[in-house]
Amino acid sequence: MKQLIIVPAWNEAAAIGDTLTEIRAAVPQIDVLVVNDGSTDATAQIAKQAGAIVLHLPFNLGVGGAMRAGYEYALRHDYDQCIQVDADGQHDPVDIERVLAGLEEADISIGSRFEKRGDYKARGPRRWAMGLLAAIISKLAQIKLTDVTSGFRAGNRKAIAQYCRHFPSEYLGDTIDSLVMAIRTGLKVTQIPVAMRVRRAGVPSSNPLKSAVYLLRSMVTLCLALTKRPTKHS
Amino acid sequence: MRMIIFFCTITVLALVGIILLLRSGRLKEKYAILWAVVGLLCLILVAFPRALSWSASLVGIAVPSNLLFALAILLLLAICLQLSLEISGQEEKVRRLAEEVAILRAQIENGHGRPDEDRSEVIER
Numbered sequence: 001m002k003q004l005i006i007v008p009a010w011n012e013a014a015a016i017g018d019t020l021t022e023i024r025a026a027v028p029q030i031d032v033l034v035v036n037d038g039s040t041d042a043t044a045q046i047a048k049q050a051g052a053i054v055l056h057l058p059f060n061l062g063v064g065g066a067m068r069a070g071y072e073y074a075l076r077h078d079y080d081q082c083i084q085v086d087a088d089g090q091h092d093p094v095d096i097e098r099v100l101a102g103l104e105e106a107d108i109s110i111g112s113r114f115e116k117r118g119d120y121k122a123r124g125p126r127r128w129a130m131g132l133l134a135a136i137i138s139k140l141a142q143i144k145l146t147d148v149t150s151g152f153r154a155g156n157r158k159a160i161a162q163y164c165r166h167f168p169s170e171y172l173g174d175t176i177d178s179l180v181m182a183i184r185t186g187l188k189v190t191q192i193p194v195a196m197r198v199r200r201a202g203v204p205s206s207n208p209l210k211s212a213v214y215l216l217r218s219m220v221t222l223c224l225a226l227t228k229r230p231t232k233h234s
Numbered sequence: 235m236r237m238i239i240f241f242c243t244i245t246v247l248a249l250v251g252i253i254l255l256l257r258s259g260r261l262k263e264k265y266a267i268l269w270a271v272v273g274l275l276c277l278i279l280v281a282f283p284r285a286l287s288w289s290a291s292l293v294g295i296a297v298p299s300n301l302l303f304a305l306a307i308l309l310l311l312a313i314c315l316q317l318s319l320e321i322s323g324q325e326e327k328v329r330r331l332a333e334e335v336a337i338l339r340a341q342i343e344n345g346h347g348r349p350d351e352d353r354s355e356v357i358e359r
Contacts, residue, residue, distance in 0.1 A: 055336040069333040
């Protein structure tokens with residue numbers, strides 16, 4: 001079984017070294033691919049020194065673009081399973097194997113932040129937006145999902161192929177859009193509760209206005225994804 | 235009469251300009267079509283000014299020039315939309331290329347030290 005950890009990184013020099021060391025310590029047998037999304041700092045060099053395979057995107061494409069490059073790489077190098085992990089260290093590498101294990105019963109396994117483990121809390125409008133999104137997508141997937149915007153996702157061959165067909169680089173395209181399209185093309189989704197940690201670097205954005213904009217944009221993305229014509233299986 | 239000749243000359247010059255741009259390959263056919271349509275419409279209107287007042291009364295517009303303005307705005311919007319569509323298409327292609335370049339570069343850089351990989355194989359999609 002060939003497995004790959006995909007870490008999209010854009011100017012994450014402050015955090016990526018520790019994240020990769022932790023991943024190596026937790027799951028030494030799995031290949032690690034860092035997608036350097038046009039970083040202007042030392043992200044790529046640090047990743048290389050840490051022993052990861054590095055994809056250099058010539059300019060910044062956004063998380064969606066970086067992830068699809070990663071999935072393309074996985075497809076071409078014949079990987080059976082992929083898991084995406086954030087470079088900022090908010091996903092605990094200890095959980096990687098548990099999220100991957102979710103693939104035994106589904107095509108996509110989401111490491112979910114809202115179940116009992118961990119102490120991640122979103123408040124106010126942002127929480128409502130996430131709740132609403134989760135409710136709608138749960139209905140679509142016919143399974144209860146609590147954290148559909150989680151970037152801690154694993155996929156099998158079917159999911160990798162689908163992501164290569166549809167993984168928009170737009171806002172929320174990497175989470176909501178790609179997930180909805182995957183469900184609509186018949187992929188099975190499951191979720192695994194994981195602990196979410198504080199970011200190593202950077203500040204999480206949270207103010208009412210931003211949350212309202214988030215709600216609006218996520219709803220637009222969701223509506224578009226629900227009505228888009230699914231890309232045909234080739 | 236003098237006015238008609240004046241505007242006819244301008245429109246014909248514009249059309250000739252579009253054709254020259256097409257011939258020299260600086261303007262692609264798919265963009266030229268809309269511009270050619272604009273030019274031809276202008277030519278018709280200039281040659282037969284009656285056509286404007288006639289079509290204005292047909293759609294119920296009292297002042298014929300308003301029809302002209304409305305049509306002009308619609309055509310410009312159509313051209314803008316076409317350009318936006320093209321840009322979106324280009325963006326997607328650039329993205330594909332960026333991904334491709336990144337993957338190829340990684341294959342070259344990791345070509346040695348990874349014996350478990352079949353290097354000659356690139357799966358066509």
